[in-house]
Amino acid sequence: MSAVLWLRRDLRRADLPALGAAADAGGGDVTVVFVVDPEFFGPAGAARRAWLARTLQALRETYDGRLVLRSGDPLRVIPAVAAEAGAASVHVSTETEPGGAARDARVRTALAERGVAWVETGSPYAVTPGRLRTASGGGFQVFTPFSRAWREHGWRAPAVEPPGVRLRDLPSDPAAWALLGAAAAEPGVPELPEAGEEAALRRWAAFLDDGLADYAEHRNRVDLDGTSRLSPYLKLGVVHPRTLLAALDGRPGDGPRVFTNELAWREFYADVLFRHPESLDADLRPLGLTYDDDPDRLAAWQQGRTGYPIVDAGMRQLLATGWMHNRVRMIAASFLTKDLHQWWRAGARWFEQHLIDADLASNAHGWQWTAGTGTDAAPYFRVFNPILQGKKFDPQGEYVRRWIPELRHLPGARVHEPWLAPDGGRHGYPGPLVDHAEERAVALARYQQAKGELA
DNA sequence: TTTTGAGTTGTTCGA
DNA sequence: GTCGAACAACTCAAA
Numbered sequence: 001m002s003a004v005l006w007l008r009r010d011l012r013r014a015d016l017p018a019l020g021a022a023a024d025a026g027g028g029d030v031t032v033v034f035v036v037d038p039e040f041f042g043p044a045g046a047a048r049r050a051w052l053a054r055t056l057q058a059l060r061e062t063y064d065g066r067l068v069l070r071s072g073d074p075l076r077v078i079p080a081v082a083a084e085a086g087a088a089s090v091h092v093s094t095e096t097e098p099g100g101a102a103r104d105a106r107v108r109t110a111l112a113e114r115g116v117a118w119v120e121t122g123s124p125y126a127v128t129p130g131r132l133r134t135a136s137g138g139g140f141q142v143f144t145p146f147s148r149a150w151r152e153h154g155w156r157a158p159a160v161e162p163p164g165v166r167l168r169d170l171p172s173d174p175a176a177w178a179l180l181g182a183a184a185a186e187p188g189v190p191e192l193p194e195a196g197e198e199a200a201l202r203r204w205a206a207f208l209d210d211g212l213a214d215y216a217e218h219r220n221r222v223d224l225d226g227t228s229r230l231s232p233y234l235k236l237g238v239v240h241p242r243t244l245l246a247a248l249d250g251r252p253g254d255g256p257r258v259f260t261n262e263l264a265w266r267e268f269y270a271d272v273l274f275r276h277p278e279s280l281d282a283d284l285r286p287l288g289l290t291y292d293d294d295p296d297r298l299a300a301w302q303q304g305r306t307g308y309p310i311v312d313a314g315m316r317q318l319l320a321t322g323w324m325h326n327r328v329r330m331i332a333a334s335f336l337t338k339d340l341h342q343w344w345r346a347g348a349r350w351f352e353q354h355l356i357d358a359d360l361a362s363n364a365h366g367w368q369w370t371a372g373t374g375t376d377a378a379p380y381f382r383v384f385n386p387i388l389q390g391k392k393f394d395p396q397g398e399y400v401r402r403w404i405p406e407l408r409h410l411p412g413a414r415v416h417e418p419w420l421a422p423d424g425g426r427h428g429y430p431g432p433l434v435d436h437a438e439e440r441a442v443a444l445a446r447y448q449q450a451k452g453e454l455a
Numbered sequence: 456t457t458t459t460g461a462g463t464t465g466t467t468c469g470a
Numbered sequence: 471g472t473c474g475a476a477c478a479a480c481t482c483a484a485a
């Protein structure tokens with residue numbers, strides 16, 4: 001007897017319930033497989049491809065070199081691997097994102113036709129999406145009640161790998177490892193965090209030591225390294241939130257409480273997306289807002305040339321590192337939707353392409369929150385002022401100067417308003433693409449108009 | 456069943 | 471410079 005463990009968004013070995021389930025079913029014999037699906041791999045930006053590739057290279061070491069890598073459509077690949085391994089069951093962590101869930105349903109059917117069992121154990125979340133219900137039986141639409149229910153529900157202790165697991169090897173598709181090797185070392189790929197489970201756990205240990213105590217105060221400061229930087233690992237399941245929650249358990253203070261809340265947000269949005277799969281691409285609450293479709297303005301935003309320093313610094317950080325500080329994500333998102341009047345989906349797509357931590361649910365619903373179409377009810381007047389936000393969260397201007405060399409001659413907070421400098425302050429940096437006060441008024445007027453039409 | 460009040464992350468204006 | 475109110479009136483959990 002033998003079992004197959006198919007890894008997708010759980011690229012680790014520690015705290016992996018599906019591994020234990022596979023070992024139990026297979027009498028200890030487990031064949032671990034990852035499938036590179038060109039349909040998903042192709043459209044990703046270079047940084048995202050490199051991050052996945054390096055994570056898989058590290059994962060192979062974690063599994064003592066016995067990670068079977070195949071490429072192609074999982075619908076064909078997984079049944080083939082199960083047959084080669086002589087496995088009676090295929091084990092996975094439950095996937096709840098719309099695309100992955102649909103894929104799993106097809107693979108499950110294909111396996112059933114061949115008499116192979118499909119076993120789901122665990123998920124990428126502390127509480128699997130769909131499990132929590134309101135008193136009236138539906139899904140939560142408001143964060144605070146969700147987070148209360150989520151904490152009350154609680155989660156399991158981290159899973160421990162059973163003794164005596166024997167990893168079975170099968171030939172990998174050599175072209176697949178070559179594809180990943182090329183992606184991992186592609187020229188022009190930004191500098192990325194160190195990949196792999198050990199690196200993730202080291203980063204977590206360093207954050208517990210060094211960042212957690214000040215997290216509540218520092219997490220919004222874009223000029224400080226005040227965040228955990230664990231999101232790229234969480235995205236691929238290199239570390240499970242349950243592992244983090246277990247380490248936070250019993251720690252007093254604002255830091256642990258606020259950090260736990262951030263994990264709750266990730267789970268809230270996963271739950272909302274699970275219950276509203278269409279909200280990945282469409283307004284959760286369609287207000288009938290009108291949007292412009294202006295490729296030039298979108299391009300200026302994408303390339304960090306809007307003339308608003310905090311926005312441009314963030315967009316350049318994204319292209320340079322595959323990551324952007326969360327506060328700047330909100331500022332940049334507000335600018336695209338409220339100042340440039342583009343549909344949130346255009347920005348969400350750009351983030352999905354370039355963020356190495358791009359989580360489908362958090363990204364889509366973070367954007368919807370900014371656009372005013374999401375779970376947070378109707379604060380239509382929430383339009384970020386990029387200058388105020390810059391002064392507030394980058395008070396010395398250090399973040400802006402780090403990412404916009406053209407503005408390094410401007411001292412302190414003056415970097416947030418280069419147009420006020422005596423010489424015009426430009427030095428090759430563009431002037432403001434639009435006037436924020438004017439566009440804010442336009443955004444509010446459009447909201448009013450949509451409201452009027454709904455009534 | 457009906458009513459009440461709270462809701463991640465904001466800005467501006469006027470005192 | 472700081473502070474509270476207004477922005478306009480929705481959704482939904484909970485009492």
